[in-house]
Amino acid sequence: MTALLSPARRRWIAHCSGLALAAWGGAALPARAARPATVLVVGDSLSAEYGLPRGRGWVALLEQRLAREKIAARVVNASISGDTTSGGRSRLPALLAEHRPTHVVIELGGNDALRGLPLAMTRDNLVAMVRAARAAGARVLLVGMQVPPNYGRRYADEFAALFGEVAKAEGAALVPFLLAGVADGPDPTALFQPDRIHPNADAQPIMLDNVWPALRALLRG
Template structure:
């Protein structure tokens, strides 16, 4: 056998041996980590300079933590749970995420949509993402006190219900430490609805602990 043929045969043998070892281990090849964010204006950098929103800060956090993951921000300002549900199938097919972060529901409340519909949409989206092989993180929201104590309690509770029933991870309140800060107006844009750039690191800190668990 010529020297060149010997080298080629040896390399092929090594590759085949590695493939057999992997097959024999019973472990499938690990999928590249892809984090799909399906949210509304709170995740779409509404009113902010590009690159200053919490999702972009997440990309930086992943680099700092040396976590190899790609972030796909599919958030749309003004989106509702119905809108997210309608476009989720195409997003799952296009990006094949390993983790899906669902940050929707706030606009449902602003529009006075039935809570049962919001819960059903979130549940359906969670089930659909899980069926596609992704882990799901639900990001909860709360409404201002002027909505009434009963409505506020039921709205916040629907995120907990979906997470429990679907065995998904949960961030109870994206704006914890922002909307309930001692001086919350300092952390919001003039519309008093959308957090400003100063609030974005805190929003990421609210999401990160639960998201990091899923990335392990």
């Protein structure tokens, strides 16, 4: 059939074909907009403002810090008092689908230890959460916790170490201990509520300062 076409007709077909290929190749399409930064915090009572006036927890203070630093990011606090790593693992897929976060902060594990749950289970749950978040395209920050030595020195040491082990193995950023400067200060009770478990309002800026350097690096990286 091509041989029966005139030279002018063949040139016109070639011209139109070239335009079509350029368009389908994406040369004429607008660039896809970048996903807006959304920080999803999945934690327990330490992040859920337990016993605090609304807006005084470290996650609420994070929103204020982002505004001061002129970092455009939305914060979604999906923390639930009493939550464990098993609970967080079961909740995470729906949270990822709903909020499409660019960054996920995982602050869970303390309630696992308080209940004496097996460390292997806590580790497996954290690994699954990190992998799910990364598979959804988010950068992950794992927030570590410690327990008092009365739980047994071996258990306490292995529990504290597992956060770093998971972060290293899975390529996540790490905050070694959320309550650094709070639970290990000169007066261990000064920065806690009367239950001596939950930090008070004065402790929240310290907790944010523990999280902020690692999170800022992820947001600006």
